[in-house]
Amino acid sequence: MNPFWPLWLLIAIAPVAPLPSQQIPLQQGASPRELGLAALSLGRNPGNSPGEITLVREQLLEISWRTAADPAASLNATRGIEAMVRATWRRRALDSATVARLIELARENRANPSVRRHALGALLTAQVADSATVMAALASPDEQLRRLAVTGLPRLSVAARAAGLPRAMTDPAAMVRLEALRNWAKNEGPTGCGRLVTAVADPNLSVALMALDLLGECPGDSASAPVLTSAMTPLPGETWHRGAHALVSLAQIVPEDARALLPAASASPVWQVRMYSARAATPLGDEALLRHLAADSVPNVREAAVSGLVKVLGHRADAVYREALGSRDYQLVLTAAGALAGSPARGEAVAALRAALARISEERSETSRDPRIAILVRLRELGTPADSAALLPALEDFDAVIADSAAAILAAWTRASHRASPHPLPADPISRAEAETLRGGRLRFTMAAGGSFEVELLVDAAPLSVARIVRLVRRGYYDGLTFHRVVPNFVVQGGSPGANEYAGTYRFMPDELGEPTHARGTLGVSTRGRDTGDAQLFINLVDNPRLDFDYTVWGRIVSGMSRVDAVQEGDVIRRVEFRKTKQAGEP
Numbered sequence: 001m002n003p004f005w006p007l008w009l010l011i012a013i014a015p016v017a018p019l020p021s022q023q024i025p026l027q028q029g030a031s032p033r034e035l036g037l038a039a040l041s042l043g044r045n046p047g048n049s050p051g052e053i054t055l056v057r058e059q060l061l062e063i064s065w066r067t068a069a070d071p072a073a074s075l076n077a078t079r080g081i082e083a084m085v086r087a088t089w090r091r092r093a094l095d096s097a098t099v100a101r102l103i104e105l106a107r108e109n110r111a112n113p114s115v116r117r118h119a120l121g122a123l124l125t126a127q128v129a130d131s132a133t134v135m136a137a138l139a140s141p142d143e144q145l146r147r148l149a150v151t152g153l154p155r156l157s158v159a160a161r162a163a164g165l166p167r168a169m170t171d172p173a174a175m176v177r178l179e180a181l182r183n184w185a186k187n188e189g190p191t192g193c194g195r196l197v198t199a200v201a202d203p204n205l206s207v208a209l210m211a212l213d214l215l216g217e218c219p220g221d222s223a224s225a226p227v228l229t230s231a232m233t234p235l236p237g238e239t240w241h242r243g244a245h246a247l248v249s250l251a252q253i254v255p256e257d258a259r260a261l262l263p264a265a266s267a268s269p270v271w272q273v274r275m276y277s278a279r280a281a282t283p284l285g286d287e288a289l290l291r292h293l294a295a296d297s298v299p300n301v302r303e304a305a306v307s308g309l310v311k312v313l314g315h316r317a318d319a320v321y322r323e324a325l326g327s328r329d330y331q332l333v334l335t336a337a338g339a340l341a342g343s344p345a346r347g348e349a350v351a352a353l354r355a356a357l358a359r360i361s362e363e364r365s366e367t368s369r370d371p372r373i374a375i376l377v378r379l380r381e382l383g384t385p386a387d388s389a390a391l392l393p394a395l396e397d398f399d400a401v402i403a404d405s406a407a408a409i410l411a412a413w414t415r416a417s418h419r420a421s422p423h424p425l426p427a428d429p430i431s432r433a434e435a436e437t438l439r440g441g442r443l444r445f446t447m448a449a450g451g452s453f454e455v456e457l458l459v460d461a462a463p464l465s466v467a468r469i470v471r472l473v474r475r476g477y478y479d480g481l482t483f484h485r486v487v488p489n490f491v492v493q494g495g496s497p498g499a500n501e502y503a504g505t506y507r508f509m510p511d512e513l514g515e516p517t518h519a520r521g522t523l524g525v526s527t528r529g530r531d532t533g534d535a536q537l538f539i540n541l542v543d544n545p546r547l548d549f550d551y552t553v554w555g556r557i558v559s560g561m562s563r564v565d566a567v568q569e570g571d572v573i574r575r576v577e578f579r580k581t582k583q584a585g586e587p
Contacts, residue, residue: 033070036067037515038063043083053088063080082119103133105118114543116137118545127155138164144175150179179489184196209242212245221253225254228257244272244276251284274301281308290305291317300499306324315345317339318348325337326356326359331498353382370528376402380409383413397422399422400420403422442580445478452560453557456556456558461514461515462512462553485538486569487541491544495536495573503534509525511530511531519543521564524538
């Protein structure tokens with residue numbers, strides 16, 4: 001889900017004009033639901049001028065008051081205010097009336113916890129959350145509200161932080177302890193390393209791994225090194241995660257100890273451990289090990305090694321980067337293309353880049369856009385007008401973005417106009433009838449390590465996405481794939497054949513951006529720009545309203561959320577099964 005925005009500099013993207021607020025009149029006879037939906041639209045498109053922003057804020061406040069008695073509409077009204085705050089607070093400070101309303105909503109103990117979260121989120125985003133509001137949230141029975149409150153503690157007084165952070169560090173909810181640990185490290189620096197050492201023993205693995213990562217920022221702390229070294233020896237039944245994270249941190253604070261442990265780690269049968277070994281070898285400047293791992297059989301290990309070689313050797317390893325361009329793994333190709341920036345061996349680099357572009361283009365995969373754009377960026381830098389013939393076929397590429405980029409490069413090289421004439425791949429239509437058959441459907445994810453979770457399909461919210469995902473499920477596409485990305489207090493992401501951000505199906509999935517919010521337990525489609533879904537999925541571990549209107553929400557966990565919370569990097573999905581539940585009126 002990480003957009004590779006620098007690569008889009010080749011293409012001029014016109015900004016989307018905001019919807020004038022005057023086009024959403026607040027009729028007195030409008031229903032609460034209609035008002036709530038209007039708030040979402042207003043918050044998403046609050047205008048640009050001070051006058052437009054002011055008018056939208058006034059309308060959102062009116063909606064907030066008029067929907068106060070309707071829980072669903074009140075939630076959408078508060079979401080609209082939060083969206084507006086995210087879009088405008090840097091340009092125009094919040095007015096006192098909006099701040100007062102948000103404080104009232106955030107402190108209302110009887111309110112829907114989701115309303116309180118969105119209100120507090122808006123106050124924290126605008127940096128106007130007062131101490132009383134944050135501390136009241138920290139005492140809430142709602143763990144997500146407590147987690148949000150922890151993020152606001154650093155902006156409070158020293159006394160408030162001293163009272164709030166230690167309490168949060170021992171909170172019963174792992175998500176709160178995670179947030180407290182992160183903020184403790186930021187605020188206490190090296191003086192807080194003792195608390196990090198204690199957190200390594202936390203019963204929640206995600207908390208323990210974060211503590212191990214943060215110990216890498218504790219040079220000179222006498223207690224840190226033994227804890228990290230001890231974590232390198234797994235306990236019976238323990239996974240590889242503690243040792244791999246500890247190795248990277250150890251390389252940063254006790255290089256000599258890490259060097260002694262690297263050979264065994266780099267020879268591990270678990271490829272993720274070898275990948276972490278490459279990351280540990282980078283701060284150690286271990287050229288020999290990085291070159292060895294750059295030839296690993298697993299592309300993700302190679303990619304980590306190439307990234308390390310860029311930092312350790314720069315262009316002295318250009319031959320390795322050129323060889324990596326021959327990989328079928330899109331992430332490795334993208335990294336290799338970036339590594340060749342400024343290459344002194346321009347001719348050899350251009351030859352390798354041209355070969356990679358031709359080979360990948362022949363695959364006719366829409367989701368090859370990112371590596372191909374990376375190659376084009378590098379060709380524009382290193383190539384010459386003599387290379388123009390190699391780009392001519394790209395003018396008729398199946399991807400309009402590639403065709404337009406090639407036209408821009410050719411124009412820059414030749415000082416002549418070149419017209420892009422893309423030939424899109426045949427449509428892959430989804431009929432309404434197909435989507436309707438999925439109503440009431442659920443997906444059951446069974447994990448290889450044990451446990452399962454069940455997902456309700458949101459057919460009304462995202463019929464195209466649901467239909468495409470179910471097609472893949474029926475083909476067994478997800479069976480045996482992994483959750484390759486775990487970001488505590490954010491998302492877990494998986495469903496990639498290459499176990500990385502850049503491997504997915506060959507067809508893009510269009511965005512379906514509507515009313516559902518990215519609440520904890522909802523599922524979205526990973527993208528790297530508008531309408532670029534590649535069938536990778538992510539699950540929100542906490543409410544993530546900042547993702548709203550940018551990513552499709554297509555499912556919701558209805559059972560087994562605790563299993564999702566326990567997912568760690570590399571966990572394997574044994575199988576995904578589709579089943580129907582009875583609908584109202586069905587026999």
